[in-house]
Amino acid sequence: MVTPDDIRAAAERIRPWIRRTPVIRPGEGAFGLPFDLTLKLELFQHTGSFKPRGAFNNLLTRDVPAAGVAAASGGNHGAAVAYAAARLGYPATIFVPEISSPAKIAAIRAHGAELVVEGARYDDALARCEAHRAATGAIGVHAFDADETIAGQGTVALEWLEQAPDLDTLLVAVGGGGLIAGIAAFSAGSVRVVAVEPRDSRALQAALEAGGPVDVPVAGVAADSLGARNVGARVYAIAARHVAAAVTVSDEAILEARRRLWRDLRIVAEPGGATALAALVEGAYVPAADERVGVLVCGGNTDPATVAG
Structure with missing residues (x-):
């Protein structure tokens, strides 16, 4: 299981390659909410999400063959692996499902990776990626259920708690769960970590209810980034x-x-x-009167024209 020391080591390893993203306090009453929130703006990370942390930690700790790296992704992980591979001089092949947004597909292509669109959902792209790896010898970079990925994503918590050490609770959106597993592994015992999932893509909540990872349906407006069918054993062990x-x-x-x-x-x-903030907007999570809450804004790969309407 990933430990805080693993995450500290990952932070030192990837420090030259990532941004230290800002934390802001928008003030009580922001977003129409009666809470004094702290936001960690990880959407300002390279490639528009937290994902380069795990991607760089993978590629800096593993031997990469001439065939390079391969990854399956809803979009953000693929862009991160493509970016990290390009910065480190490795070829990359990225497999995405048909639901991936045009903005994310464009980001992957912009970083020079070979792109393959395969299947309706993430699991379809993952199966095609595994076949490619078997045929070529490329190494895989799993989007969430790998120790190197979890440790890299956990560096978000290390940074966040340095920047805002007075927080009581962290609200974190969950898809496959690599992000929340890393955050929880680092911050357990110091802050309360709360998972927020779309109602139509609830792989972590279902696993916690079942006592282990289970397959769930995937749908909804956030399915391209939070649409994992199963969180996997490593994520579940930490989350439980x-x-x-x-x-x-x-x-x-x-x-x-x-x-x-x-x-x-x-x-x-x-x-x-925006999913973590949605828990406060909808009242799915209601803080205590004096609770100091942090919200992670973890991705910004979208068409701006779709936001304000």
Whole structure:
């Protein structure tokens, strides 16, 4: 299981390659909410999401063959792997499902990777990626259920708690769960970590209810980034021990949170990036009167024209 020391080592390893993203306090009353929130703006990371942290940690700790690297992704992970591979001089092949947004597909292509669009959902792209790896010898970079990925994503928590050490609770959106697993592994015992999932893509909540990873249906406005069918064993083991609660939110709340981020801060978040805030907008998570809450805005790969309406 990934430990805080693993995450500290990952932070030192990837430091030259990533941005230290800002934390802001928009003030009580922001977003129409009666809470004094702290936001970690990880959408300002390279490639528009937190994903380069895990991608760089993978490529800096593993031997990469001449065939390079391959990854399956809803979009953000693929862009991150393509970016990291390009910066480190490795060829990359990225497999995405048909639901991936044009903005994310364009980002992958912009970083020079070979792009393959395969199947309706993430699992379809993953199967095609595994076949490619078997045929070529390329190494895989898993989007969430790998120790190197989890440790890299956990560096978000290390940074965040340095920047805002007074927080009581962190709200984190969940797809496959690599991000929340890393955050929970680092911050367990110091803050409360709450998972926020779309109601139509709830792989982590279902796993916690079942006592282990299970397959779930995938749908909704955030499916391209939070649409994993199964969180996997590594993510589940950490979440079962260290995630305090898992809540779900409606598509309507996600879109409303996205509008409020634009209205109040002029931040353009993708639906998955606004999902953690949606828990407060919809009341799926209600803080105590004196609770100091942090919200992670984790991705911004979207068409800006879709935000304000």
